[in-house]
Each structure stands twice: as structure tokens, then as C-alpha cells.
Amino acid sequence: MPRPRRLIAALAATGLALGGIVGSVLLTAPPASALANGLALTPPMGFNNWNSTQCRADFNESMVKGIADIFVARGLKAAGYQYVNLDDCWAETTRDSSGHLVPSHTRFPHGIKAVADYVHSKGLKLGIYTSAGTHTCNKAGFPGGLGHEQTDANTFASWGVDYLKYDNCNNQNVDAVKRYTAMRDALKKTGRPIVYSICEWGKNKPWNWAPNVGNLWRTTGDISPNWTRMLSIINANSSHASVAGPGHWNDPDMLEIGNGSLSNAEQVTHFSLWAEMAAPLLIGTDLRKASQHTFDILSNRDVIAIDQDSLGKQGVIISSSGGLVVFTKQLANGDRAVALFNETGGTRTISTTAAKAGLKSASSYTLKDLWSKATRTTSGAISASVPSHGTVIFRVSAN
Ligand code: GLA
Numbered sequence: 318m319p320r321p322r323r324l325i326a327a328l329a330a331t332g333l334a335l336g337g338i339v340g341s342v343l344l345t346a347p348p349a350s351a352l353a354n355g356l357a358l359t360p361p362m363g364f365n366n367w368n369s370t371q372c373r374a375d376f377n378e379s380m381v382k383g384i385a386d387i388f389v390a391r392g393l394k395a396a397g398y399q400y401v402n403l404d405d406c407w408a409e410t411t412r413d414s415s416g417h418l419v420p421s422h423t424r425f426p427h428g429i430k431a432v433a434d435y436v437h438s439k440g441l442k443l444g445i446y447t448s449a450g451t452h453t454c455n456k457a458g459f460p461g462g463l464g465h466e467q468t469d470a471n472t473f474a475s476w477g478v479d480y481l482k483y484d485n486c487n488n489q490n491v492d493a494v495k496r497y498t499a500m501r502d503a504l505k506k507t508g509r510p511i512v513y514s515i516c517e518w519g520k521n522k523p524w525n526w527a528p529n530v531g532n533l534w535r536t537t538g539d540i541s542p543n544w545t546r547m548l549s550i551i552n553a554n555s556s557h558a559s560v561a562g563p564g565h566w567n568d569p570d571m572l573e574i575g576n577g578s579l580s581n582a583e584q585v586t587h588f589s590l591w592a593e594m595a596a597p598l599l600i601g602t603d604l605r606k607a608s609q610h611t612f613d614i615l616s617n618r619d620v621i622a623i624d625q626d627s628l629g630k631q632g633v634i635i636s637s638s639g640g641l642v643v644f645t646k647q648l649a650n651g652d653r654a655v656a657l658f659n660e661t662g663g664t665r666t667i668s669t670t671a672a673k674a675g676l677k678s679a680s681s682y683t684l685k686d687l688w689s690k691a692t693r694t695t696s697g698a699i700s701a702s703v704p705s706h707g708t709v710i711f712r713v714s715a716n
Contacts, residue, residue: 363400368601402444433477444480450487474507542577561631575602575611582707592624679715
């Protein structure tokens with residue numbers, strides 16, 4: 318049927334040769350045609366319950382409403398956070414007699430539409446989750462969307478859902494491009510603008526095809542709140558920078574700031590590098606219990622501005638040696654965001670130059686440290702002492 322053929326036609330229309338070289342071409346050149354639903358022109362910002370509650374009973378209507386309230390009361394909405402997203406376990410385990418998904422009677426006694434209405438009344442948006450398989454990932458056996466794409470897309474649209482995360486469990490080995498394209502087309506048919514988040518864990522090289530299918534796609538398996546896992550995700554996600562752009566983003570998974578065993582330096586690295594990589598910023602901690610320190614990290618407007626820059630470039634690594642890594646990210650006004658990242662076990666000085674970071678030639682440059690807020694002027698050297706596992710991120714402007 319036409320779907321795979323349509324993808325091939327779309328690739329051919331970009332002027333790219335088909336076959337073995339498509340992958341490598343797409344790794345070095347952004348796709349000429351991306352999903353044109355007009356959404357997620359900057360990386361989505363919001364909240365998702367999974368990293369804090371998983372499937373526990375405290376994932377329920379009162380949590381979701383509470384998060385929306387906190388977005389407003391604690392300035393997160395003003396800082397750009399918008400989507401309040403439900404993950405797995407929101408449904409009953411069986412569809413109703415006409416084949417529709419049913420919200421859990423215990424977690425969401427008033428249904429999802431009531432929650433969406435509440436979230437919308439705060440000027441925010443609601444996201445939901447299902448899987449491109451027969452069932453979602455949780456072993457309780459919640460129904461998935463495979464073969465039910467239009468019914469489920471229509472249900473989500475009728476509830477006022479604004480964002481769908483579409484997972485990969487129980488996929489029956491059906492071709493991934495086919496499965497994710499089917500839901501893309503179903504969402505489009507609803508006529509409702511719904512951000513489309515592909516969650517196939519980087520299994521089928523989504524960086525080669527997902528820019529035409531979804532607004533964002535996971536590049537890796539699940540994050541967990543520890544250094545080793547975060548580091549491996551940074552390494553994997555940073556290699557796909559060229560395919561990211563307005564409306565189509567690499568997704569290194571949701572934030573773990575405020576969770577688990579991440580040190581302060583590691584949390585600063587997490588937020589700085591997610592911004593440097595133009596990643597979705599989906600808060601994964603239960604904000605009802607979060608410390609002021611967690612709010613302070615998540616609310617750093619200077620770092621958020623790097624993530625949300627309208628040019629939509631993902632930062633790239635310009636040097637990496639002995640665990641000392643330098644990223645640069647091109648920004649709309651000609652500035653660069655330069656991140657100096659120290660993977661090692663001790664404090665290190667990391668250095669680069671304005672020229673290497675891609676700035677135009679100038680007699681001097683202003684460096685703003687986006688965490689300490691200190692500014693200084695340099696004739697070109699960019700250097701800082703960076704704590705173990707930490708990141709110093711500068712906004713660099715040519716004078
Ligand atoms: C998968 C996804 C996670 C989360 C869980 C829910 O593991 O990758 O992000 O949605 O399923 O079961």
C-alpha cells in the first residue's frame with residue numbers, strides 16, 4: 318500500500334539518492350521536508366508524570382491538576398512550560414463495547430476531557446500516551462493503538478488532547494515507519510493540532526525517517542536518574558544534531574532533575590546540555606514535592622532561551638578529548654551558546670575559542686555565564702574551570 322511508497326517518494330523529492338546512502342546523507346543534511354503540522358517550532362516544554370510516579374496510584378486527576386496549578390503559581394508557565402502530559406496507566410485495561418479507550422475510573426473519575434478542560438482553563442495544554450502496539454508497556458495490559466489509529470486519534474481529539482506520545486511496546490514486529498506513519502495520518506485527519514512524539518527508543522534509526530513523521534522522536538532507551546545513564550544518552554543523542562530543526566527534534570528523554578542520585582553538578586549538566594541539544598524540556602519530577610533548588614534549575618531563563626532559540630539548531634560537539642567536551646549552538650541573533658562539559662572525576666579547565674565556536678571575527682566578545690550570570694569580555698579565548706561532571710555554559714556575542 319502507498320504509505321512506504323509515499324515515504325520513498327518524499328525522500329526522492331528531496332533529491333536524495335535512495336538505498337544505502339540515504340542514512341548517511343540524512344545524518345549530514347537536514348531533511349528538506351519535515352512534518353508540516355506547524356507545531357513544536359521550538360522544542361516542547363512541559364511535564365510528564367512517568368519519571369516520578371511511573372504507574373503508582375498517585376498518578377491521578379489530582380496530581381495532574383496540581384501540576385497545572387504549580388505551573389502557574391511557581392512561574393513555570395511564564396518561563397515557557399506548557400504541556401502537562403499523562404504517561405502510561407491512565408486507561409482501563411479494556412476498550413468499551415464500541416472499541417473506544419476508557420479512562421481509569423479510579424485515577425480519572427471525571428474522565429480525560431474534564432482534566433483537559435481544567436488544564437486549558439489555566440492556559441496550558443494536555444498530553445496523552447499510548448503505544449504503537451497491541452498494548453502499552455505496562456504489564457497490566459492497557460490497550461494500544463495498533464490497528465485502532467483513527468478511533469484513538471479521534472477519541473484524543475474529542476477530549477481536547479494537544480500532544481500524543483506514541484510508544485513502541487507490543488508492536489508485533491510490524492514495520493516501524495508504517496506504524497508511526499499510520500498514527501501521523503490519523504492525527505492529521507482529526508483536524509486538531511496535536512504534537513506527535515515518537516517513542517521507539519532509537520531502535521529503527523528514527524533520525525533517518527521521523528522528521529517527516531513526528532515532531533520529536535526518542536533517540537535512546539529510557540533515561541534513569543543516575544550519571545552513567547545520562548552520560549550514555551548525551552553521547553548517543555549528540556550524534557544526530559543535523560536532523561533537528563523547527564517542528565522536528567531529537568528527544569533524549571524526559572528530565573530527571575530533582576530525581577534519584579544526580580549531584581548538583583550533574584543536574585546543571587543535564588539542563589544545560591538538554592538546552593544545548595535543543596531537546597524537549599519535559600519536567601519529570603513531582604513538582605508538588607520539589608525543592609526550591611529544583612525549581613531554580615528548571616526556571617533558568619537564560620538556559621531555557623538557548624533551548625527555545627527560534628533558529629532551532631541543535632548544538633554540535635566541536636572538540637572532545639579525555640572527557641573534556643565542547644559544544645557550540647548557533648543562535649538566531651548570531652550569538653553562540655558554548656557549553657564546556659567535564660565528564661571526568663576531577664575539576665578541569667576546558668578551553669576553546671570564539672572562532673572555533675563559529676562566531677564571526679571581532680575585536681572582542683562578551684561571555685555571559687548562564688548559571689553564575691557573570692559577564693566578561695575576551696579577545697577570543699573561551700575557558701573555564703569546570704567541576705567534575707559539571708557544565709559551564711556561556712552565551713557568546715561578538716562585539
Ligand atoms: C516506555 C517509554 C517510557 C514510558 C514507559 C511507560 O518504557 O520509553 O518513557 O512511557 O514505557 O510504560
